[in-house]
Amino acid sequence: MSTKTVHVKNCLLGYGYASLIAYHKLLKTNNHEDILILRNENSTPIFSIEHEGTRFSPLPIFPVEESELYNSDLFDDVPKQDPISVSFSELTNFNYKDHSIEEGSLASFMLSNQGIDQRLCLGLKQWGDSMLSKPFSQVQDKIKRHYISKSGNTRIGYVNGKSIFKYAINKLNPEVLNYSNIQKIDIEKKEVHTNDYIIKYEKLISTIPFHYLLDLCGLKHNHNTDFASAYFYFFKYKTGFKENQVVYDCDFNSDILRVFSIKNDFLLAQLRSDKHGQIPVEKIRKRVQELAPTIEGLEFAQELFVPMCYPLELITEPSTLESIARLKENEVVPFGRFGEWGYSDLHELDWSNIF
Ligand SMILES: Cc1cc2nc3c(=O)[nH]c(=O)nc-3n(C[C@H](O)[C@H](O)[C@H](O)COP(=O)(O)OP(=O)(O)OC[C@H]3O[C@@H](n4cnc5c(N)ncnc54)[C@H](O)[C@@H]3O)c2cc1C
Numbered sequence: 001m002s003t004k005t006v007h008v009k010n011c012l013l014g015y016g017y018a019s020l021i022a023y024h025k026l027l028k029t030n031n032h033e034d035i036l037i038l039r040n041e042n043s044t045p046i047f048s049i050e051h052e053g054t055r056f057s058p059l060p061i062f063p064v065e066e067s068e069l070y071n072s073d074l075f076d077d078v079p080k081q082d083p084i085s086v087s088f089s090e091l092t093n094f095n096y097k098d099h100s101i102e103e104g105s106l107a108s109f110m111l112s113n114q115g116i117d118q119r120l121c122l123g124l125k126q127w128g129d130s131m132l133s134k135p136f137s138q139v140q141d142k143i144k145r146h147y148i149s150k151s152g153n154t155r156i157g158y159v160n161g162k163s164i165f166k167y168a169i170n171k172l173n174p175e176v177l178n179y180s181n182i183q184k185i186d187i188e189k190k191e192v193h194t195n196d197y198i199i200k201y202e203k204l205i206s207t208i209p210f211h212y213l214l215d216l217c218g219l220k221h222n223h224n225t226d227f228a229s230a231y232f233y234f235f236k237y238k239t240g241f242k243e244n245q246v247v248y249d250c251d252f253n254s255d256i257l258r259v260f261s262i263k264n265d266f267l268l269a270q271l272r273s274d275k276h277g278q279i280p281v282e283k284i285r286k287r288v289q290e291l292a293p294t295i296e297g298l299e300f301a302q303e304l305f306v307p308m309c310y311p312l313e314l315i316t317e318p319s320t321l322e323s324i325a326r327l328k329e330n331e332v333v334p335f336g337r338f339g340e341w342g343y344s345d346l347h348e349l350d351w352s353n354i355f
Contacts, residue, residue, distance in 0.1 A: 005198045006177070008036040010354075013192070014207030015039035015176065017047075017061065017346055018336030020169040022205055022354050024074055029355070032175055038192065038199065040208075041178040047166055051234065051301050056262050057163040058232060058304050060246075060270075066152030067347035078167045084157040084244045084260075089291055094121040094252035099132055106136035110143070119143075121250050125257045127228060127312075128274040137314040138343035145348070157244030161263040165346065185216045187330040205354050207336040209308065210315075217332070219323035223341070224313035231273040232304045233284050236266050238297030247291045254287050255279050266301070276305050311341045 010026050012019045015037055026035050048055040062084060063070040096117055101107040106127065110120045123131055127139065146153050156164060179194035185204070192199040206213045214221045241261045249256040255275055261267045269284055281300045289298055315321065327334060333353055334340050340349075 003193075003196060003198055005200060006036070007200045009034040009202045010036070011192060011199055011201035011204045012037045012207070013204060013213070014336070014339065016045045016207055016336065016338075017165050017169070018207045018339065018349065019205070020172060020174065021069075021074065021165075021346065022207075022335065022351070023174045024169065024172055025351055025354060032173075035175060036199065036201075037174050037176045038182075038194070039176050039178050040182075041180055046304075046306060048162065049302075049304065051236070051266070054161065054266075056161045056234070056266060057158060057166060058234075058268065059163070059230070059306070059309075060260050060268075061163040061165055061346070062155035062157060063164060064152065064345070064347045065154040065156055069347040069349075069351070070156065074168045075164070077171065078164050079159045081156050081159045081164055082244065083154045084246050085242075086246045086248070088118065088248045089250050091118050091121060091250040092252065094250070096120050099124070102133045104135055105133050106131040106139055109135075109140050113143075118250055121252050122248055122257060124252070125249075125255070125272050128272070134312075136312050138311050141314065142343045158262055161266060182216055184218065185213075185332075187217050187219075187327065187332055190331065201331075203331045203333065205333045205335050205339075207339040209338040210334050210341040213327075213332075213334060213339070214320070214323050217323075217327070219326055221317070221320040221323055223315045223317040223320040225341075226312045227308050228310040228312060229273040229276065230306045230309040231271045231276050231279075232268045232306075233271060233279075233281065234262075234266065234268050234301040234304070235285065235288060236297075236299050236301050237295050238265065240294035240296050241267060241292045245292075249287070249291055251287075256284060256287055256291070259288055259291055273305070273309075308338065311337065311343050315341055 012022055019037055023035055046058055049058045110123055181195050183193040185192050190201050211221055211225050243261050243264050245261045246258055248258045255272045257270045259267055259269045269288055271279055285298055337344050
């Protein structure tokens with residue numbers, strides 16, 4: 001089959017929330033024909049999953065009420081929702097002195113911050129034992145931004161089981177080109193080569209994992225690409241737990257990190273991802289019942305494992321920094337949590353970078 005050539009002003013590589021919101025923002029100064037999303041048909045974004053005919057957002061992607069993004073026109077026509085309500089179970093079976101904590105590790109950072117002992121218990125469940133020795137510098141950064149600094153961080157919950165980002169982007173009708181494989185990106189010629197197309201762009205905004213982008217561009221990198229996963233069990237129930245309630249489980253012997261009610265009859269339990277495939281459903285069902293004793297008719301629905309969820313270390317390595325500079329010189333903008341390899345939420349991204 002012959003290769004077709006496409007010309008476009010703004011090419012968005014990746015089809016997640018960051019790309020779709022970028023598409024919406026670019027529409028202010030561009031027409032639909034000026035923007036094209038390239039979507040890998042083999043790696044679908046996890047916007048929602050289906051259970052018995054109903055769609056749910058599996059990831060708790062909650063906008064921040066105080067943020068510029070939430071107050072922008074992206075949310076003009078979106079149903080209003082209240083903030084989530086958060087509670088913590090009693091800290092049990094946990095004493096930080098039982099753990100050998102190395103200087104410079106995420107655990108030692110947490111302990112040096114007042115009142116964070118409970119967070120260390122939750123942190124160990126979320127990040128596993130390596131946080132006792134490794135810095136997890138991205139996580140430290142996120143804690144400073146979100147919890148130690150006093151900037152507003154009120155999280156707006158789901159509407160009818162869906163992230164309200166989902167409602168916001170539903171009104172878009174983006175131009176999307178599916179591809180099965182990218183052969184290379186020629187940053188000097190400003191071309192993306194797929195199996196079937198050559199896309200000639202003026203600007204390339206990439207939300208695919210950063211090291212994959214550098215490989216495609218033939219640029220060097222040697223930074224730490226470790227990432228953490230997320231693991232969920234979903235349960236349906238009849239009554240007894242309100243929509244957008246969140247309970248953090250501070251019993252160190254429990255494999256649950258937190259429980260979210262997605263709807264008045266459906267919830268998710270986020271579990272220790274280092275125990276993927278080893279956690280008995282009945283153990284989790286019983287513990288959810290203890291955490292929310294008013295729940296009636298709790299029944300397992302399905303599980304979900306999402307491998308790449310959180311980048312862990314900051315990029316400080318010289319060859320990667322040099323490659324970032326090369327990308328910038330050539331109108332390539334890495335963007336988003338995986339695109340920039342930064343443990344960020346959507347409201348923290350610098351949207352001015354895409355223009
Ligand atoms: C448990 C959990 C809770 C979260 N809570 C929040 C929150 O409250 N608020 C918030 O703003 N964010 C939250 N996030 C983060 C949220 O998931 C991201 O902000 C959002 O999904 C980022 O969108 P993105 O487009 O950058 O990435 P994604 O939606 O993951 O999109 C990346 C794109 O890259 C593509 N891709 C991946 N690998 C490849 C590959 N090898 N080749 C080609 N393409 C590839 C994907 O298919 C996708 O198109 C949370 C995440 C998790 C896991």
